[in-house]
Amino acid sequence: MSKKIVILFDLLEAPPPDQNYRDYEKDSVWDNEVSVKRALQRLGHEVVLIGVFNDITRLITELNEIKPDLIFNMVESFNNNRNLEPQVVGVFELLGIPFTGTRSLGLGICKDKALSKKILSHHRIRIPRWVVSHRSRPLRKIHDIKFPAFVKASHTEGSEGISKESFVESESDAIARAAFLHEKYESNVIIEEFIEGRELYMSVLGDKRLQCFPMREIVFQNFPEDEPKFATYKSKWDEKYRKKWGIRNEFARNLEKDVIKRAENMCKKAFAVLHLHAYARFDLRLNEQGELYMLEANPNPSITDYDDFAASGRKADIEYDELIAKLIDLAY
Ligand SMILES: Nc1ncnc2c1ncn2[C@@H]1O[C@H](COP(=O)(O)OP(=O)(O)O)[C@@H](O)[C@H]1O
Ligand SMILES: [Mg+2]
Incomplete structure (x- = not known):
């Protein structure tokens, strides 16, 4: 109708x-x-x-x-x-x-990465070990996490504020980066263990019954072997930079069935406990030992017809218009 x-x-x-x-x-x-x-x-x-x-x-x-x-x-x-x-x-x-999409409660939870991490860890979903540096009381010592670590603002999205300096190898560098982010984004800062490995994106559609689509992966083809690889602002949005370093989003290849199953279970559980609705994309990392970590949940992800979510849907035989129609049905 x-x-x-x-x-x-x-x-x-x-x-x-x-x-x-x-x-x-x-x-x-x-x-x-x-x-x-x-x-x-x-x-x-x-x-x-x-x-x-x-x-x-x-x-x-x-x-x-x-x-x-x-x-x-x-x-x-x-x-x-x-x-x-x-x-x-x-x-x-x-x-x-x-x-369409997630309700105010789920959006509020995911806006605050520290809060969503608390919920995820309460439900035993594996996330990098982390600490918060509060803007009003910046951390002066970092206990309990191993270096290298990763430093990011707790409220930004789309790799805003993520650059080479987000990767830190010492406490003093982590504290300095946190101070910079406190100032720049007027926000709390998360310092967490750096997860070396492949970066996977899982798209999930549904409500009570959830469907996981084939995973996408960001690959860094021409990057120097020994450099840490992660999605900086430039590597996400700067087409020239992406071309130069062979950075592409493509379907994740050669994943073992067991890894896919575990990733799907993890994302479905996260979808429910974070109060997500209709559609979401999860950023995951898979390390050499085959352990999956959840980096974050993205409610209402980009739904542009050429983007990861729509591409994954198509791979699962859901054409773009059908996907949009499903999001409408899920609004009720
Ligand atoms: N703990 C981590 N270990 C390795 N890479 C990370 C970690 N946290 C974030 N990153 C990298 O930074 C990118 C952006 O971080 P993310 O938490 O997804 O924030 P955003 O909301 O900006 O997408 C990720 O896609 C990933 O490449
Ligand atoms: Mg992300």
């Missing part, structure tokens, strides 16, 4: 008065929204694009006027603040409008 669907996304400035985005399709930063919009139209739905910056009253007025059957939620921040993403979803919940 045809529905009236609002695709809602965040902007870094006030939306145009008429919410007209005629020119946006040309710019690749909108690929995610454009992919979804086209799929929804192919599925026969009426689509309205709404951007939100920092005016929640305006958003509520617009939603009350449009009266959508559903919100396709692509909001990642409010007032340029990523921490407020769950609160925007809370507004949909208060208005009683069905929406």
Whole structure:
């Protein structure tokens, strides 16, 4: 049945008065929204694009006027603040409008990597051993974790703040990097053991019954053998840099059945205990001993038609439009 669907996304400035985005399709930063919009139209739905910056009253007025059957939620921040993403979803919940993806509780849990780690470890899901340096009380000594370690802000995403300096081999370097991140991102910082190994991405779809798709992997083909390999901001987003160093996301090859099974079980369990809903992507590492570690959970991952989630879905025989249709069904 045809529905009236609002695709809602965040902007870094006030939306145009008429919410007209005629020119946006040309710019690749909108690929995610454009992919979804086209799929929804192919599925026969009426689509309205709404951007939100920092005016929640305006958003509520617009939603009350449009009266959508559903919100396709692509909001990642409010007032340029990523921490407020769950609160925007809370507004949909208060208005009683069905929406795609994870609810405000699950988004809130995953926004705080330290909190989600506590929940994961409580449920015996293997994660790197870690400590938090609080912004108000930065760590001066680091106990209980082995070096090399990895230092990251607790609230950033998409490898923001991840560079060569995130990999540290001593306590003093870890503390210095943490101080830099406290300052730059005004956030707490996680210092955790560095997990040497392959980096795998597991896409999961569903609600009570979950489906895991074939895993993707980031490979660093032309990287010097002895350099630690991990997804820095550049290695994720800078196409030239990726080309130069042979960095690619591809389907993970030659994984033993047992590893796949363990990864699937781990991700399904994490999906449930983190209160995720409809779709999520998990970042995992597999070390030489065959141990799997969960680095983080990503609720509402990028759903662009060429990205990892959609590629994995296709490999599991779920074409893009069908995937979008499933996300709509899962909203109810
Ligand atoms: N403990 C770790 N060991 C090895 N690499 C790590 C570790 N933590 C993070 N990384 C690397 O940094 C990248 C980004 O970290 P992640 O926790 O996934 O944050 P983000 O939300 O920015 O994606 C990962 O994809 C991985 O390559
Ligand atoms: Mg990640």
